[in-house]
Amino acid sequence: MKLRKVSAAIATVLTLSLAATACGDGDSGSGGKKITVGIKFDQPGIGLKTQDGKYTGFDVDVATYVAKELGYEAKDIEWKQSPSAQRETMLANGDVKFIAASYSITDKRKEKVDFAGPYFLAHQDLLVRKDETGIAQGTDLNSKKLCSVTGSTSAQNVKDKIAPKADLQPLGGYSECLTGLENKSVDALTTDDAILAGYASQKEHEGKFKLAGLKLSDEKYGIGIKKGDSDLKGKINKALEKMKSDGSWDKFVAANFGPSGYKAENAPAIDAS
Structure with a gap:
């Protein structure tokens, strides 16, 4: 009887241990934490997954910078494709921590998600x-x-x-x-x-x-986050401010858009509201 109880206790400990290992709160096998970030996979210069499995583009550079300010190295980022029609749902479901994917800030979208930024003004x-x-x-x-x-x-x-x-x-x-x-x-x-x-x-x-340089509309790109996460919004806005002040924003623009002769607007003011 005692042997049966001991065996049961050991089994319980093993089960709990395995469960804890499986859940891991986003930890990688090496013990480092992970963060899942949404980007576009099919927009050259913005967010592109190349044939050799790499990720390039302005939004990728911005997201990598922001993630680093949040405490994650580039190797800790898991990139997730974020088609336009699925972005709000992905944020609401917690599929991603944040989304940087040519995501224009609109009143309609702000009913479902919050935005940090804007970090870019397109037309x-x-x-x-x-x-x-x-x-x-x-x-x-x-x-x-x-x-x-x-x-x-x-x-x-x-x-x-x-x-x-x-x-x-x-x-x-x-x-x-x-x-x-x-x-x-x-x-x-x-x-x-x-x-x-x-x-x-x-x-x-x-x-x-x-x-052509016609500026037919204004499109303010923001970083989408789950509705109500004011703490994360504040942290990302702080990272974006730093990105502008230390010259990284200008570097990212030149690297991703320079060959086309495109003249980007100056980095827009962050909306802290």
Whole structure:
């Protein structure tokens, strides 16, 4: 009877020990803590997972900097793809600690999540061929073929407010639009200027395209966090302020957008409210 009780006690201790090891609160096998961060995997210059499994882009650099200020080294970061339509749900479910993924701050989104920042001011713009001289303003798109991805609000914004006679050419992805722009089956591509600059900066596209510089809208990129996490918001805002003051922000902009000739706005003021 005593032997049975001892065996049961040992089994209980082992079970609890294994459970504690499995839960680990995000600890890695080497004893270091981990943090899961959401980014885009398919936006060159912003957030891109390369063929060799590396992660590059402005948002990646910003997120890495912020994570370090929160106490995590680059090796402690687990990157998670964050498609636009899933970002609010991922934050609400705790799938990620924060998201840096060309995430424009809007009143509608602020009903579901909180934002630190903004850390970047983008504008809707046009990408055209380097030798293009016939598109100098938005109204010049009337009767021109304008490409964007299927379901894009950017192209519809042009059609509704700027050039009602623009010939919209929705395609499956930005790469298809770039191919169309290069072979002259479309005249312009529209989305945020930072995204356009990222594509134009890719090695295979250098020297082929230019941004029109039209600033058709203002898009303030923020770092998304779970609704109500004011402590994390304060810590990230502090990290973003430091990133601006120590020159890292300028370095990240130059490294990721420089080859396209894109001139970014100055780093926006942090909204501490």
